Amino acid sequence: MGCLIVILAMFAPRIALFFVWVFTPYVTRAFHGMWWWPLLGIIFVPFTTIFYSFVYVPGSGIHGARWLWVALGLVLDIIWHSASASKKARQAAAAA
Numbered sequence: 811m812g813c814l815i816v817i818l819a820m821f822a823p824r825i826a827l828f829f830v831w832v833f834t835p836y837v838t839r840a841f842h843g844m845w846w847w848p849l850l851g852i853i854f855v856p857f858t859t860i861f862y863s864f865v866y867v868p869g870s871g872i873h874g875a876r877w878l879w880v881a882l883g884l885v886l887d888i889i890w891h892s893a894s895a896s897k898k899a900r901q902a903a904a905a906a
Contacts, residue, residue, distance in 0.1 A: 823856035823890070830860060840866035857890065858883035 819826035831837040831848055840863040841847045851859025861883035865876040872880065 819857070819860060823860065824852050827852050827856045827860050827863075830863060836863040836866070839863075839868055855884065855887045857886040 815826050815830060818829065827837070827848070831852075837848050837859075848859060848863075851862075858880060861879045862872070865872055865879045867873075867876075
């Protein structure tokens with residue numbers, strides 16, 4: 811199941827995060843049952859939310875090198891959003 815989530819996350823991170831949230835306890839455990847933080851994660855930073863959910867350790871949180879995974883998720887989100895904005899800008903320039 812883990813490999814399928816990783817493959818899905820490469821192409822559709824929001825759908826992958828939704829499946830992780832529904833079919834595993836990772837998201838609920840990481841966000842202590844709150845539903846609005848993962849929902850905001852699906853909308854704005856899906857990679858960061860997925861990585862945070864996977865590296866969170868109940869009782870102790872996230873420490874040390876695990877923050878590098880969360881930072882990698884943030885970098886992937888920034889790349890994902892900037893690539894989308896760049897594509898829209900090229901399409902607008904081509905249409906003009």
